[in-house]
Amino acid sequence: MGILNKIFRKNQDSNKKSTNTLIEDIHQASEWVVKALNSSGYKADYSLESMKEIDRFFDEQSSETGLLSKNRGMILFSLASYIGEVAIRLYGGEWITDDSNPEGELYISVKLADGTVIWPAMRCIKRYNDGREASIYDYLYVLKGYPRADFR
8 A cells, every 4th residue: 555655765756656565564664663662762572561662652642742643643553563563473373454445554454373353553543542441452462362353
């Protein structure tokens, strides 16, 4: 889909249609957000514990003046990409994307090795809207005990 090309490849002609797939965007976004989080004092190391840092980021940056007040869509997509990558590293699995869907960034999902499907972008939106009760750490932690589920 190439939604992140303008951000990651600033010298690209913005009138040209991107040839990036969602999978490529996910990997770029995850790498970008790891660097951004680490440089901002959040520990992003692809561990389950780093999900507590994602929750802390949401708590600290969701105000009117926080980082999520600007470029919210790009940041949420990047956080979702990181969360999905962490889930894959912890539990095994693969990304499920649909490059033909104009809103495919919202519907990225991860099918874990045990068949469980998670929806990281939807969860990031929920975390932003609902606050701490939609904990990202809890979202990944509970996957250890709930095989073959659909977590939105």
